[in-house]
Amino acid sequence: xxxxxxxxxxxxGDEILSGRTKDRNIGHLADIMTAIGxxxxxxxxxxxxxxxxxxxxxxxxxxxxYVFTTGGIGPTHDDITADAxxxxxxxxxxxxxxxxxxxxESYAQRAMDFTxxxxxxxxxxxxxxxxxxxxxxxPGFRIGNVHVMAGVPAIFQAMLDNVLPMLRTGTKLLSATxxxxxxxxxxxxxxxxxxxxxxxxxxxxYPKYLDGKFWTELVVRARDTAALEAARAEVETMVAGLAxxxx
Amino acid sequence: xxxxxxxxxxxxGDEILSGRTKDRNIGHLADIMTAIGxxxxxxxxxxxxxxxxxxxxxxxxxxxxYVFTTGGIGPTHDDITADAxxxxxxxxxxxxxxxxxxxxESYAQRAMDFTxxxxxxxxxxxxxxxxxxxxxxxPGFRIGNVHVMAGVPAIFQAMLDNVLPMLRTGTKLLSATxxxxxxxxxxxxxxxxxxxxxxxxxxxxYPKYLDGKFWTELVVRARDTAALEAARAEVETMVAGLAxxxx
Numbered sequence: 001x002x003x004x005x006x007x008x009x010x011x012x013g014d015e016i017l018s019g020r021t022k023d024r025n026i027g028h029l030a031d032i033m034t035a036i037g038x039x040x041x042x043x044x045x046x047x048x049x050x051x052x053x054x055x056x057x058x059x060x061x062x063x064x065x066y067v068f069t070t071g072g073i074g075p076t077h078d079d080i081t082a083d084a085x086x087x088x089x090x091x092x093x094x095x096x097x098x099x100x101x102x103x104x105e106s107y108a109q110r111a112m113d114f115t116x117x118x119x120x121x122x123x124x125x126x127x128x129x130x131x132x133x134x135x136x137x138x139p140g141f142r143i144g145n146v147h148v149m150a151g152v153p154a155i156f157q158a159m160l161d162n163v164l165p166m167l168r169t170g171t172k173l174l175s176a177t178x179x180x181x182x183x184x185x186x187x188x189x190x191x192x193x194x195x196x197x198x199x200x201x202x203x204x205x206y207p208k209y210l211d212g213k214f215w216t217e218l219v220v221r222a223r224d225t226a227a228l229e230a231a232r233a234e235v236e237t238m239v240a241g242l243a244x245x246x247x
Numbered sequence: 248x249x250x251x252x253x254x255x256x257x258x259x260g261d262e263i264l265s266g267r268t269k270d271r272n273i274g275h276l277a278d279i280m281t282a283i284g285x286x287x288x289x290x291x292x293x294x295x296x297x298x299x300x301x302x303x304x305x306x307x308x309x310x311x312x313y314v315f316t317t318g319g320i321g322p323t324h325d326d327i328t329a330d331a332x333x334x335x336x337x338x339x340x341x342x343x344x345x346x347x348x349x350x351x352e353s354y355a356q357r358a359m360d361f362t363x364x365x366x367x368x369x370x371x372x373x374x375x376x377x378x379x380x381x382x383x384x385x386p387g388f389r390i391g392n393v394h395v396m397a398g399v400p401a402i403f404q405a406m407l408d409n410v411l412p413m414l415r416t417g418t419k420l421l422s423a424t425x426x427x428x429x430x431x432x433x434x435x436x437x438x439x440x441x442x443x444x445x446x447x448x449x450x451x452x453y454p455k456y457l458d459g460k461f462w463t464e465l466v467v468r469a470r471d472t473a474a475l476e477a478a479r480a481e482v483e484t485m486v487a488g489l490a491x492x493x494x
C-alpha cells in the first residue's frame with residue numbers, strides 16, 4: 001500500500017515579491033522532496049508581515065505532513081519569522097539558551113560584539129528544536145511539523161540536508177519521461193484516453209516552445225513500477241504511431 | 248496621496264511542485280509589477296487539482312486588486328485552469344465563438360486537424376475577454392479581476408505585455424539601494440532605529456554570503472521622493488560611520 005507524505009513551503013520576503021531577489025529555494029526543495037518521496041503540494045510566497053506569515057503557516061501546517069519556511073530569520077528588524085511562527089503556535093518567542101551561548105561564543109572567538117541585533121538570531125518559539133547551520137552558526141528551528149530555515153540559498157540547502165534524516169518519507173513517486181516531437185494539440189486526445197485507462201498513474205504533458213515549433217515532454221508518474229511501465233508503453237506506442245502517420 | 252494597487256499570482260502546475268520545471272514567471276511578474284507601480288503581495292503555487300485552483304483564486308481575487316495566473320490552459324487533460332476559473336466565478340465554461348473560429352482558421356491554414364484536444368483551448372468562462380497570444384494564437388482570458396495566462400514563459404510574457412495597458416497602476420514604490428560591506432549583525436541595531444525614525448519608508452536588509460563572508464544590500468523604499476532621500480541619507484551615514492570605526 002502506497003504511503004503518501006505531503007509538504008508545503010512558505011517563502012517569506014518582500015525581496016522575492018518585489019523581484020529584487022529571484023527565488024532559488026523553491027526549485028531546490030521541490031527536487032529534494034521528489035527525490036525522497038514527499039509530495040510538495042503547495043507553495044506560498046508572503047511578505048514580511050506578521051499576520052500574513054501566521055495565516056500561511058497555520059493554513060498549511062494543518063493540511064500537510066510537513067511545512068518548510070525560508071527567509072526572515074536574520075538579525076534585522078524585518079526578520080520576523082520567529083515571532084510569527086511563535087504566534088502561529090500560540091507560544092512565547094524567547095531567547096533559546098543553547099543558541100544564545102553558541103552565538104555568544106562564536107562572536108567572542110571572532111572578537112566581534114554580540115549586539116542586540118545578533119542576539120535576535122537566538123530567539124525562537126518556546127519548545128522549538130534546533131536545525132543546525134554549518135555555514136554561519138545561527139540555527140534554524142523546528143516546532144511541530146514546521147521547519148524554519150534561512151533564505152540565503154547556501155544556508156537553506158545546508159539546513160535542509162540536516163532536516164532530511166528526520167523526515168518520514170512516503171512511497172516514491174516514480175516517473176518516466178517520453179520526449180514527444182508533437183505539440184499538445186496533436187497528442188491531447190489520445191493522451192487523455194491513456195490517462196483514463198491508467199487511473200493509478202498521473203500523466204503530465206509539458207509543452208515546450210522552441211524556434212516557432214511546439215514539442216512536449218510527457219511524464220508518467222506512479223508509485224508502482226508495473227503501473228508506471230504499462231502506461232509508459234502505451235504513451236510510447238502512441239508517439240511512435242503518430243510519427244509513422246507524420247501527423 | 249499615494250494610491251496603492253495590489254496583485255497576487257497563482258502558478259498552476261504539478262511540474263513546478265515536482266521540480267521538473269523551474270518557474271521563471273514569478274520573477275518576471277514581480278519585476279514588471281514593481282516597474283509599473285503595482286504591489287505584488289502574494290504568490291501561490293498549486294497543483295493541477297480543480298479544488299485547489301478554485302480555492303486559491305477565490306481567496307486571492309477577494310483580497311487584491313488583480314490576480315494573475317500562469318499554466319494549465321493548453322489542450323491536454325491536465326489543463327484544467329479554464330474550468331477551475333469558471334467554477335470560481337460560478338459561471339459555465341464553454342466554447343468562446345471568437346476563439347473557436349480563430350483557432351479553426353489557424354489550423355486550417357496550416358493543414359492541421361482541429362482536434363477535440365485543440366478545441367479545448369477555445370473554452371473559457373462565460374463573459375471572459377480575450378488576452379491576445381501573439382506567439383501561438385490560443386488566447387488567455389480575463390474575467391473580473393483575474394487574468395489567466397499561459398505557463399510557457401515566452402507566451403506568458405507576451406500575454407502580460409498585452410494586459411499591462413489595461414491595468415490601473417498605483418503610485419510607484421521608489422527604491423534606493425545601498426551596498427553595505429557589513430553583515431546584518433553589525434547593522435541590525437542602527438538600521439532598526441532608522442526604520443523607526445522613518446515610518447513612511449520600508450527598509451529592507453538582504454544578506455549576501457560570498458567566500459565565507461556576509462555583506463548586505465540595504466534597500467530603502469518609499470512612494471515619496473523626499474521620504475526616500477531622507478532615509479537613504481541616514482543609511483549611508485550609518486554605513487560610512489561603521490566603515491570608519493572598522494567594525
